[in-house]
Amino acid sequence: MKRLPTLLACTLLASVDASAAGRGSSTFRYKPTPDEERPVIIDATIGPQGSDFAMRLKFDRMPFGDECKQRCANVTLFLDTDASAQSGLHLPTKGPENGADLAVVIQGVREYKRQDAPAELNLRVKVRQLGSDANSADGGELLADLNHRQDPERVQTDGTTVYLLIDATSALLPSAKKVRVIYHPSGGKPVQATISGMLGDSSGRGVQIFKHGSGNWGRAPNADPK
Template identity: 65%
Template sequence: MKRPLLTLAWTLLASTSAAAPKSTLRYSPPPDEERPVIVDATVGPQGSDFAMRLVFNKDPWGEACKNRCANATLFLDTDSSAATGLQLGKGVPETGADLAVIVQGAREYKEHSADTFLRVKVRQLADNAASVDEGEALADLNHRQDPERVQIDGRTVYLLIDGTSSTLPSARKMRVIYHPPGGKAIQGTLPGMLTSGSGSGVRIFRGGSTKGPAPKSGPTRPSSAHDGQ
């Protein structure tokens, strides 16, 4: 009876290893880079959301980075088409991006103190958008108030971005673009929302999908925070 049990154990181990999420893109920053930057990003559909695991080279928020905290933007081209989304010109990697996910180390000043937190803003970029600022604000999240969508483990940030907008294009393939400060844009291609079985296997976000959409900006969200500092 030992041999079948050993065979089963090896089979389970192999299937677990195969399901491990793979990095979508990686970046090696110069040694003199001051701000925290993304050095490893894993992105993929998870249920009806886009899940992300972002590894920074330094603490992206808090007292450690003081006034030089993270201010990183990831672009998602959800249908891998330059005809939809952000329009920056032919040959520009960000052209075609449909979502912008901005990750910022933020500081909210109070009367006698300051509160630090990680802020995540999501904007949908329509076909006529010529900049991120022209995108529609879909969500304004932070790790203190939205743990079901923003989680932190040291220098690793886990995000769950709502992908249920009826106007968000989708296809079998999608692109992820990261343009580090002073460097060239880095791109990665991965299965999109329309891929068979998309989001049903590998789990990137540890907490799983949520039942409701992400909260939009409102009066209960931090309003006087200094982003990116």
């Protein structure tokens, strides 16, 4: 068997390492303050996957369940899907959330379906499309109300990590080559990042979750192929 020249071998190895690092790089990171009462996102990787936005979100502790009791996760991620302040959310005051077209609300909840039964502990995900008439994250049209039990093809959890697929096929949702991501923890400073949009060159080749087979980055456990 012929050996590759040393320089070529090093070049190929460097290319593989750079590619792997690119796939695994985070969209943003956040260092929680000591007085955070609820679980917060500390590491997020977000990108287009087909007609969805795929998300891998790592929390600093369990976002739902008995561990967080009554103080479970209640976070909102904003996506400005055309990276333009002209469309989307218009808050009464200035803020990085202005221009956001999607709000993804992630909550750890206790749901009592029967009085004689214990509460069901769920991770709930609400997705709202924010038009120009929306002046809060609660405004706009509710596109999806999901949880990890009933919607495993869209929501899965693995310890403190949450995997999401957010449908971006709404005809009224603006698209562009770039998307602005905003995360504003309660009491903390907002975090912003820019990712490829649905019209970007890397659409469909970035984050990959809910896939079977070896070599797929960030695969959620027990997920059916999409």
